[in-house]
Amino acid sequence: MRLPRLRxxxxxxxxxxxxxxxxxxxxxxxxxxxxxxxxxxxxSAGPPVAGGSLTYAIDTEPTCFxxxxxxxxxxxxxxxxxxxxxVSEDTxxxxxxxxxxxxxxxxxxxxxxxxxxxxVTFSDGTPFNAQAVKANFDHIVAPATxxxxxxxxxxxxxxxxxVDDSTVRVNFxxxxxxxxxxxxxxxxxxxxxKALAANSSRLCAGGPASVGTGPFLFTRYTRxxxxxxxxxxxxxxxxENARHSGPAYLDTLTIRILKENSARVGSLTSGQVxxxxxxxxxxxxxxxxxxxxxxxxxxxxxxxxxxxxxxALAPFTDVRVRQAFQRGVNIDQDVKTVYxxxxxxxxxxxxxxxxxxxxxxxxxxxxxxxKANQLLDQAGWTARDxxxxxxxxxxxLTLVWPLLASAVREQRDVLGQAIQAxxxxxxxxxxxPALDAGAFIEQAYAGKFQGNWSGSALxxx
Numbered sequence: 001m002r003l004p005r006l007r008x009x010x011x012x013x014x015x016x017x018x019x020x021x022x023x024x025x026x027x028x029x030x031x032x033x034x035x036x037x038x039x040x041x042x043x044s045a046g047p048p049v050a051g052g053s054l055t056y057a058i059d060t061e062p063t064c065f066x067x068x069x070x071x072x073x074x075x076x077x078x079x080x081x082x083x084x085x086x087v088s089e090d091t092x093x094x095x096x097x098x099x100x101x102x103x104x105x106x107x108x109x110x111x112x113x114x115x116x117x118x119x120v121t122f123s124d125g126t127p128f129n130a131q132a133v134k135a136n137f138d139h140i141v142a143p144a145t146x147x148x149x150x151x152x153x154x155x156x157x158x159x160x161x162x163v164d165d166s167t168v169r170v171n172f173x174x175x176x177x178x179x180x181x182x183x184x185x186x187x188x189x190x191x192x193x194k195a196l197a198a199n200s201s202r203l204c205a206g207g208p209a210s211v212g213t214g215p216f217l218f219t220r221y222t223r224x225x226x227x228x229x230x231x232x233x234x235x236x237x238x239x240e241n242a243r244h245s246g247p248a249y250l251d252t253l254t255i256r257i258l259k260e261n262s263a264r265v266g267s268l269t270s271g272q273v274x275x276x277x278x279x280x281x282x283x284x285x286x287x288x289x290x291x292x293x294x295x296x297x298x299x300x301x302x303x304x305x306x307x308x309x310x311x312a313l314a315p316f317t318d319v320r321v322r323q324a325f326q327r328g329v330n331i332d333q334d335v336k337t338v339y340x341x342x343x344x345x346x347x348x349x350x351x352x353x354x355x356x357x358x359x360x361x362x363x364x365x366x367x368x369x370x371k372a373n374q375l376l377d378q379a380g381w382t383a384r385d386x387x388x389x390x391x392x393x394x395x396x397l398t399l400v401w402p403l404l405a406s407a408v409r410e411q412r413d414v415l416g417q418a419i420q421a422x423x424x425x426x427x428x429x430x431x432x433p434a435l436d437a438g439a440f441i442e443q444a445y446a447g448k449f450q451g452n453w454s455g456s457a458l459x460x461x
Contacts, residue, residue, distance in 0.1 A: 048244070048249045051250075053250060053253070054254070055256060055274050055275070056273065056276070056277070057256045057257075057264045057268065057273040057277065058074065058078075058255055058257060058277050058278070059258065059410075060072070060409045061223075061257045061259070062078065063407075063437045065203065065204055065206030065210060065218075066203035067079045067083055067150065067186050067187050068136070068145055068147055068187070068203070069146060069147055069204060070149070070204075071148045072407070075186075076185060076186040077186075079186050079189065079210065080186040080189075080214070081214055081229055082189075082210050082212040082217065083210075083212035083213070084189060084190065084213045084214050084237070085098055085099065085184050085185065085186065085188060085189050086099050087100055087180055088240065088241055089180075091301065092355065093355030096240040097117075097240045098184075098238075098240070099190070100115060100116055100117065101115050101117050102114070103180075108175055109175035109176060109177050110172050110173070110175055110176070111170065112169070112180070113163070113168070114167070114169075115167055116129060116168065120237050121234065122190075122213050123213070123217050123234075126192045126195075130162040130165055130166065130168040131193065133168045134159075134161075134168065135196060136189075136193075139191075139196055140154060145200075149187055150187040150188060153179075153182030154179075154188070155176040156173040157170070158171045158172060190212060191203070191211060195211035199211075206221040207220060213235075213237070214232065215235040215247065215248040216232055216248060217229065217230045225257060226254055226255060227255040227257070228253075229253040230251070231250060231252070235247045235248065258276075265286075268293065279295060281340040281341075281411075284340070300351060300353070301351055302350070302351060303349055303350065303351070304350075304351050306346075307419075309322055320375040320378055321379050321381075323371075324373075324426065325372075325423070325428070327366075327375070328369055328372035328425075329419050329422045329423065330367045331345045334415060334419065334422070337418065338411055338418055347364065347365075348361045369426065372426055376427070376428075381397050388427060389427050390426075390428065396429055397427065397428050397429065399423075399428060399429065399431070400430075400432075401430060401432050402440060402443075403434045403435065405434045405436065413432075416432055420432070
């Protein structure tokens with residue numbers, strides 16, 4: 001099942017800088033290293049002006065700020081400002097030099113050799129070099145790190161060779177073509193080796209322990225309230241495809257944590273914040289009607305919000321039940337209703353703006369409740385209990401999809417309720433127990449969930 005993924009922000013003019021400077025901030029806080037959408041009046045705003053501050057409101061608070069541990073999008077979005085990567089990927093899927101000036105790939109794709117940029121330093125003064133690359137990649141795969149996502153981006157990693165101070169070779173036990181894409185993300189960004197050695201147990205907490213080479217320094221974190229980033233005045237090594245290569249124009253970027261939609265939109269419209277992410281679809285028209293505000297939209301490349309079914313556990317070992325589930329959820333209507341027509345449904349594991357997207361999959365599995373009921377009958381789930389749910393051999397057809405309460409955003413809990421209602425019409429019971437992050441992660445990585453992706457999990461019972 002594929003659900004929409006759309007990056008939506010609203011901005012207001014900022015007195016201390018031009019609209020072009022606002023656009024630069026959107027680039028800094030974006031999830032990827034690609035370019036951000038330009039503000040409509042950026043061309044007429046004049047050259048960027050150094051100085052000033054910006055306050056940005058977000059709807060989700062990271063549970064951990066350690067880029068080598070956390071799988072959260074919001075962690076990467078915030079820490080992208082603090083940590084640089086070997087390469088940068090643009091919206092067309094092309095890779096550009098960043099901390100690496102060039103690279104070669106072995107014919108068998110089992111090793112990548114990078115020539116590193118000289119003169120780069122971490123904010124604590126430690127030089128960025130081949131030893132720093134090795135220290136970070138080895139740290140990611142170390143069992144003690146308990147990496148929840150970054151380690152997967154290193155795939156069959158076997159080690160890093162320090163060829164010389166400015167040359168490093170990253171090795172894999174088998175061909176690993178996706179490495180450059182992973183190397184462009186914040187998750188494979190670089191900590192100062194000095195910080196890794198001294199503060200490895202404190203990295204999840206964020207703050208000054210987050211020592212990178214990026215354009216901003218992680219100055220302060222107040223749980224449940226705000227994150228403050230300050231300009232790194234020494235920064236002069238932006239990606240080759242960046243619009244600006246020197247220090248950030250802004251002196252300070254304050255990120256306010258406003259989980260309640262009404263509070264976030266209210267802070268924007270009242271002028272308490274300059275930019276807000278995740279504008280609720282129900283409020284988009286109101287924001288658009290405000291002449292002092294702009295709504296910037298961009299479909300995000302990569303994976304949409306998805307729900308994966310584990311084919312190794314019953315009843316999804318039966319292809320008919322899987323197909324019935326797929327055909328029995330009215331994704332088009334659910335997305336339209338929950339998101340007020342502002343989002344589009346997806347059809348594949350990739351969004352439509354992702355390189356290699358296969359457009360032939362569109363409309364290939366439409367909503368068909370009659371077909372879903374037929375498939376469930378064929379699978380033997382023909383009896384019904386007193387509540388109207390299907391049964392077989394005295395057992396109710398029940399699916400459990402845990403809800404990670406701390407990661408709910410973009411009304412995904414409401415979307416889940418719509419899916420529950422669709423399945424109930426078929427006689428399928430879908431329950432959504434709320435779990436805290438600790439319990440969710442512990443059970444997920446112990447293999448107790450049948451599926452897990454984009455904050456979603458499905459258990460079959």
